[in-house]
Amino acid sequence: MAKRDSQSIVTRSELEGMLRDETAGPKATPLSLLAEITYGFSHKQKIGQGGSAVVYQGILQKGNVAVKSLSNPYVHEKEFKREVECLMIAKHKNVVRFLGYCADTQGRAEKYEGEFVIADVQQKLLCFEYLPKGSLDKYITGRIIGMQNFF
Numbered sequence: 001m002a003k004r005d006s007q008s009i010v011t012r013s014e015l016e017g018m019l020r021d022e023t024a025g026p027k028a029t030p031l032s033l034l035a036e037i038t039y040g041f042s043h044k045q046k047i048g049q050g051g052s053a054v055v056y057q058g059i060l061q062k063g064n065v066a067v068k069s070l071s072n073p074y075v076h077e078k079e080f081k082r083e084v085e086c087l088m089i090a091k092h093k094n095v096v097r098f099l100g101y102c103a104d105t106q107g108r109a110e111k112y113e114g115e116f117v118i119a120d121v122q123q124k125l126l127c128f129e130y131l132p133k134g135s136l137d138k139y140i141t142g143r144i145i146g147m148q149n150f151f
């Protein structure tokens with residue numbers, strides 16, 4: 001039987017374990033798992049949107065994760081690799097925990113200039129621990145009163 005190393009792809013129960021184990025480092029996470037826990041990246045699971053990503057809440061049995069889909073097709077391979085590299089290094093109590101990454105190319109059937117084609121669609125996703133108290137900017141700009149509730 002093939003030996004699974006620390007870089008091997010995680011399963012749902014391993015992701016649950018990583019959430020509990022603060023020492024666990026980020027791992028390659030399959031698109032199918034991220035799709036499953038966000039109910040197919042459903043609109044209901046959407047928790048935020050930034051300049052380059054749409055963020056979904058992923059539901060696990062004991063705890064939640066935030067799944068960031070870098071939807072912008074102009075996020076290049078090199079930039080994505082750099083982001084993953086930086087996130088892997090950034091380990092600090094004040095920095096949200098990075099749990100996993102997914103870079104996958106899928107063929108999507110569509111019509112292009114009247115022709116039926118299979119287009120390569122690049123999926124770039126990042127998985128973090130879920131922080132339930134919303135975005136820090138709401139507290140900074142005073143849209144939520146009482147900074148003491150944040151910490």
Ligand SMILES: Nc1ncnc2c1ncn2[C@@H]1O[C@H](COP(=O)(O)OP(=O)(O)OP(=O)(O)O)[C@@H](O)[C@H]1O
Nearest residue numbers: 047048049050051052053055066128129130131135
């Ligand atoms: N780990 C998380 N837990 C809970 N909510 C999150 C998490 N990460 C992001 N969000 C939500 O999603 C929103 C968008 O995330 P974020 O600003 O990180 O996206 P981005 O596109 O990477 O940002 P940028 O605009 O800097 O490129 C945040 O404002 C927040 O509401």
